[in-house]
């Protein structure tokens with residue numbers, strides 16, 4: 001792990017989080033920083049846009065990815081949501097199901113209070 005690269009990635013995330021669209025907090029729980037990290041979730045992808053997996057693994061690749069992503073996020077903030085990593089995992093998990101299953105899950109969750 002290279003702390004310098006990790007630090008640079010976090011600096012880019014913190015800078016982008018200040019864009020008006022993101023309110024400098026997780027869309028779901030409103031924390032401004034989480035010990036497990038923060039991420040920009042793609043709401044919509046453009047055709048031909050690269051994903052994290054197109055870059056090398058580890059912080060060096062993540063830094064390259066965020067340097068690639070930074071102007072895209074600045075130009076199209078509505079294509080992204082700022083999330084803490086636990087809530088990003090939740091969203092990613094739910095996206096594995098089709099719309100009907102998601103709806104049944106949401107209905108069940110709302111009834112389970």
Ligand SMILES: [Zn+2]
Pocket residue numbers: 026027028029030031083084085086087
């Ligand atoms: Zn959160």
